[in-house]
Amino acid sequence: xxxxxxxxxxxxxxxxxxxxHPLVYxxxxxxxQKPRSVVEAMTRYYERSHANVxxxxxxxxxxxxxxxxxxRDRVQRFVGAAAREEIVFTRGTxxxxxxxxxxxxxxxxxxxxILVTELEHHSNLVPWQVAARDRGARVRAVPVIGDGVLDxxxxxxxxxxxxxxxxxxxxSNVLGTILPVAEIVARARRVGALTLVDGAQAVPHMPVxxxxxxxxxxxxxxxxxxxxxxxxxxxGRRSVLEALEPARGGSEMIKEVWIDRATWNDLxxxxxxxxxxxxxxxxxxxxxxxxxxxxxxxxxxxxxxLAVQAATQLAAIPGVRVFGPxxxxxxxxxxxxxGLHPHDVAAALDTDGIAVRAGHHCAQPLMRWCGVVGTxxxxxxxxxxxEEVALLAHAVGxxxxxxx
Amino acid sequence: MSATVRPALYxxxxxERWRRPRxxxxxxxxxxxxxxxxxxxxxxxxxxxxxxxxxxxxxRFTGDSCAICSASADVVAELVEGHPRSEATALQxxxxxxxxxxxxxxxxMRCVTLPLTVLGKALA
Numbered sequence: 235x236x237x238x239x240x241x242x243x244x245x246x247x248x249x250x251x252x253x254x255h256p257l258v259y260x261x262x263x264x265x266x267q268k269p270r271s272v273v274e275a276m277t278r279y280y281e282r283s284h285a286n287v288x289x290x291x292x293x294x295x296x297x298x299x300x301x302x303x304x305x306r307d308r309v310q311r312f313v314g315a316a317a318r319e320e321i322v323f324t325r326g327t328x329x330x331x332x333x334x335x336x337x338x339x340x341x342x343x344x345x346x347x348i349l350v351t352e353l354e355h356h357s358n359l360v361p362w363q364v365a366a367r368d369r370g371a372r373v374r375a376v377p378v379i380g381d382g383v384l385d386x387x388x389x390x391x392x393x394x395x396x397x398x399x400x401x402x403x404x405x406s407n408v409l410g411t412i413l414p415v416a417e418i419v420a421r422a423r424r425v426g427a428l429t430l431v432d433g434a435q436a437v438p439h440m441p442v443x444x445x446x447x448x449x450x451x452x453x454x455x456x457x458x459x460x461x462x463x464x465x466x467x468x469x470g471r472r473s474v475l476e477a478l479e480p481a482r483g484g485s486e487m488i489k490e491v492w493i494d495r496a497t498w499n500d501l502x503x504x505x506x507x508x509x510x511x512x513x514x515x516x517x518x519x520x521x522x523x524x525x526x527x528x529x530x531x532x533x534x535x536x537x538x539x540l541a542v543q544a545a546t547q548l549a550a551i552p553g554v555r556v557f558g559p560x561x562x563x564x565x566x567x568x569x570x571x572x573g574l575h576p577h578d579v580a581a582a583l584d585t586d587g588i589a590v591r592a593g594h595h596c597a598q599p600l601m602r603w604c605g606v607v608g609t610x611x612x613x614x615x616x617x618x619x620x621e622e623v624a625l626l627a628h629a630v631g632x633x634x635x636x637x638x
Numbered sequence: 639m640s641a642t643v644r645p646a647l648y649x650x651x652x653x654e655r656w657r658r659p660r661x662x663x664x665x666x667x668x669x670x671x672x673x674x675x676x677x678x679x680x681x682x683x684x685x686x687x688x689x690x691x692x693x694x695x696x697x698r699f700t701g702d703s704c705a706i707c708s709a710s711a712d713v714v715a716e717l718v719e720g721h722p723r724s725e726a727t728a729l730q731x732x733x734x735x736x737x738x739x740x741x742x743x744x745x746x747m748r749c750v751t752l753p754l755t756v757l758g759k760a761l762a
Contacts, residue, residue, distance in 0.1 A: 575681075575704035577706075577749070578648075578705045578706075581647055581746070592679070593678065593680065594680040607679070607681065607682070608679055637647060637648070637705070
């Protein structure tokens with residue numbers, strides 16, 4: 235059975251009629267929909283077990299703590315981390331990058347360099363700009379070349395003794411380019427630089443394995459991988475996290491406090507100040523369980539096939555330009571239609587019940603590289619079908635007429 | 639799906655103004671100009687004015703923007719050209735919406751207001 239046929243009934247929202255048409259949801263790269271098991275797990279938690287975690291000496295508190303920490307164990311297994319201490323819960327990908335940027339940022343010296351790439355999401359760009367500006371360091375970018383791949387020769391030229399950290403996306407949220415992360419990490423390590431990988435567009439669609447990638451930090455969001463909003467994960471290599479001074483203080487990250495000083499709790503809680511997103515951790519746990527049952531290899535195969543189909547069918551339409559590598563790509567396809575603004579494209583598709591993203595996708599430097607203000611973007615999840623991709627292509631082909 | 643008749647996405651006025659703008663272009667003898675971007679989409683509108691004796695003698699716009707924003711800019715330019723500067727300053731969003739003859743969803747309202755914001759900066 236096809237993956238979409240198997241999963242479609244699990245997503246109640248897909249029964250919606252939008253503007254007189256069955257919803258065709260092609261915006262999972264912005265935020266995916268949630269299967270019933272995720273919603274039910276969170277409801278069950280709120281109706282049976284909710285209390286604050288860690289220091290509540292009563293039955294509900296113990297249940298909540300158990301559920302919260304069980305979610306951590308599942309995340310650890312899911313991404314192939316060596317230890318549960320390496321899994322820090324955050325509010326999302328942006329928050330995870332912020333935690334690292336603040337902590338690493340305060341160790342930067344004037345002249346130090348943070349190396350990013352031209353295709354980064356603003357969230358993997360601006361935190362480094364802020365950190366660098368405060369310390370007299372600077373941000374440099376590895377260029378994008380060809381049909382949207384990284385210039386690895388330039389990477390070698392840009393890496394040097396001043397490079398303190400290399401921050402790269404695993405999968406581009408616009409081009410769909412899958413970056414050779416293990417290779418980049420290995421080269422960064424040779425100059426002694428730390429590495430952070432933005433896995434927001436990778437973890438929902440392909441198996442990821444920290445031991446194989448070898449990076450120091452890896453961040454991703456729950457809400458793009460069938461889980462709830464409000465929680466994300468920061469993987470940090472244990473030895474690196476241990477050496478890192480936390481930048482944010484309060485409650486769970488503390489061991490002992492005096493008026494003028496404090497000592498830090500053990501990992502991973504050292505980087506989790508404040509009451510964490512408990513119900514969201516329960517929901518993320520259920521989302522990963524759901525994905526594990528499907529099998530991430532099958533998920534990758536399915537979403538990749540949809541992306542290749544979309545890229546091929548859209549590129550065949552006169553006046554349509556498809557961005558990014560044609561074959562080796564993640565589950566997003568950005569495109570533009572000659573003479574039409576991406577927002578008008580998205581608004582017109584919405585009248586057919588088709589939800590796509592339009593705009594600069596929080597990647598303005600990459601938009602400049604593409605030579606456009608913005609693009610429209612279709613993205614795919616387990617529940618999308620080849621028929622929906624065909625509907626998209628048909629509607630895009632009909633746009634010039636539709637917009638009069 | 640090809641058999642369905644779509645309800646018009648945008649009003650006739652928006653489509654006409656977007657496809658065949660009357661005030662798009664550069665003003666060689668502009669005395670004031672401004673530009674701004676819509677942070678939501680990266681759209682950019684530039685407005686040029688020739689101000690003389692308390693009058694807006696000419697107004698033109700350029701920029702990369704969607705149909706609604708282009709139509710709005712075209713209307714804004716038309717509404718101020720040949721009018722006293724004080725009238726131009728007093729221009730409101732509802733004046734534009736009235737001419738565009740359309741209900742604009744809240745998510746697209748910034749597309750309407752950007753040209754007005756740019757006009758305000760040019761007149762400031």
